[in-house]
Every structure is written in C-alpha cells, then in structure tokens.
Amino acid sequence: MLGARGRMGSEAVQAVRRTEGLQLVAELGREDSLQALVAAGAEVVVDLTVPSATEANVRFAVQHGMHCVVGTTGWDAERLDRLEALLAEHPGVGVLVAPNFSVGAVLAMRFSAQAARFFESVEIVELHHPDKVDAPSGTAARTAALVGQARRAAGVAPSPDATEQDPGGARGALVEDVRVHSVRLRGLVAHQETLLGGVGEQLTIRHDSFDRISFMTGVVLGVREVGSHQGLTHGLEGYLDLGL
Numbered sequence: 001m002l003g004a005r006g007r008m009g010s011e012a013v014q015a016v017r018r019t020e021g022l023q024l025v026a027e028l029g030r031e032d033s034l035q036a037l038v039a040a041g042a043e044v045v046v047d048l049t050v051p052s053a054t055e056a057n058v059r060f061a062v063q064h065g066m067h068c069v070v071g072t073t074g075w076d077a078e079r080l081d082r083l084e085a086l087l088a089e090h091p092g093v094g095v096l097v098a099p100n101f102s103v104g105a106v107l108a109m110r111f112s113a114q115a116a117r118f119f120e121s122v123e124i125v126e127l128h129h130p131d132k133v134d135a136p137s138g139t140a141a142r143t144a145a146l147v148g149q150a151r152r153a154a155g156v157a158p159s160p161d162a163t164e165q166d167p168g169g170a171r172g173a174l175v176e177d178v179r180v181h182s183v184r185l186r187g188l189v190a191h192q193e194t195l196l197g198g199v200g201e202q203l204t205i206r207h208d209s210f211d212r213i214s215f216m217t218g219v220v221l222g223v224r225e226v227g228s229h230q231g232l233t234h235g236l237e238g239y240l241d242l243g244l
C-alpha cells in the first residue's frame, strides 16, 4: 500500500486487512523506498498517493512485475499513453487506473455519458473536502471526457454560452468542451452533479460519497481482479458487468 497513512490509504489498509485471501505485506509513505515492495514480495501495489508521485510509483511497480491498482488522480492522456507503452514491454502485468472506486460514481459517470447527447447544455459541478490538492477532481475530468466524447460522436454542438467577460474564471474550467466547476467545502467528502439542460427541462445526475468506505469495495475488487486483466484498464467499469 503506497500512501498508507493518508485518508484513502489508511482506510484501504483496513479494508485489505479485513478481507479474507488478501495479505498486506508493505505499508509505505512518502519517505519510504519503493524497494521495500520488492523486499516484501508484493504481488499487487495499491497507489493512493499524490498526482506528482503516482506515475513514478506505477512505473517502478510495472518494471518489477507487480500489478497495480491506482486511485490517485493526475492520470491525463499523456501519462496513460506512456503507461500503455511500458505495459507493452511487460506482458502479463495488469494496471487498473480508477478515477473513482465507488460503484455509484462509476454509474453516475456512465449515466452522464448516456444522457449527454439528448440535451443542449451540460455542465459538471464537483464538490470535495478542502484538503484536496487537485482541481478539477479526477472523477469530474473523466466524466467530462466521457460526456464530451459522447456528444462529439452524436454530432452535438458544444453547450451554448454567451459569456463575453469572465476575468476571474467564474465559468469554470473547460474540459473536453464541458464546463467543470470545483467547490471545496469543509464537511464534504466527494460529491458530483452533472447538470443537463434542455428547453424547459433539466436532468441532474448526482452522486455523493459521504464516507471513504464507499470506495473500499472497488479497491478490494481491483486488488482481487487486476492480476487477471493484463495491460491497462481505465475505470473500474472494466471489471464490472454494468449491463448497459
């Protein structure tokens, strides 16, 4: 477990400990050497660290033949491409990069993509605890990418927007032609709304993680499954039969 003393890592340590058939062999933090993974004989590495460290961590694990379950954010298209190239040199190794481990969030992303082409406007609001270091959230970036792809594939124009002046960035970030707004508020854990607007109607697809326990079923599923999914899987849905 990398990032074992963090908010997610400490919860995941407990989840692995209470899961029959899994053995936790190493709990590493920022100061620890990755060589400890090799010394401990780790078969699967779980990365719950920080965007600036995750790529090097995963590359080390893959180069040493260890499968990886990655929940850390920051995996943009360039990083994913580099990882796929590395995995091609290490057949037999599997990596799951999951922007969100909660089943509800995975479904909300999928539902957002399904609905995206039926509405003239779509914007995403993500709301998280104020200790989060990155914005927009990985989940929002992934949702925007899926929504943007679905709209482009269906020939839907970008959402209309008459804004001419926005010196402070009040209209949010533009991710794949979709506006994303990031709220940071004490008391929150992880929440997201996809707002879809048409003439005279609105559909809101909302997901709330009230507790980090909501991510643990996905983490454990990832650890159990990653060894039988060679190469890169982007999104927990790759291990789920969503039936959609």
Ligand SMILES: NC(=O)c1ccc[n+]([C@@H]2O[C@H](COP(=O)([O-])OP(=O)(O)OC[C@H]3O[C@@H](n4cnc5c(N)ncnc54)[C@H](O)[C@@H]3O)[C@@H](O)[C@H]2O)c1
Binding pocket: 002, 003, 004, 005, 006, 007, 008, 009, 028, 029, 030, 031, 048, 049, 050, 051, 053, 057, 070, 071, 072, 073, 074, 098, 099, 100, 101, 102, 138, 215
């Ligand atoms: N995929 C998901 O479902 C999901 C859910 C929650 C959080 N996250 C993501 O997981 C990451 C961690 O979130 P958090 O809230 O636990 O953050 P956190 O800051 O509480 O924990 C990160 C931990 O990683 C440690 N760390 C930093 N660099 C390291 C390194 N090189 N090696 C080992 N440990 C290192 C830090 O010291 C810290 O203890 C973030 O990117 C967050 O967005 C993903």
Ligand SMILES: O=C(O)C1=N[C@H](C(=O)O)CCC1
Binding pocket: 073, 099, 100, 128, 129, 132, 133, 136, 137, 138, 139, 140, 189, 190
């Ligand atoms: O708490 C966080 O940080 C979270 N990070 C992920 C993201 O950025 O989408 C998943 C939700 C919680």
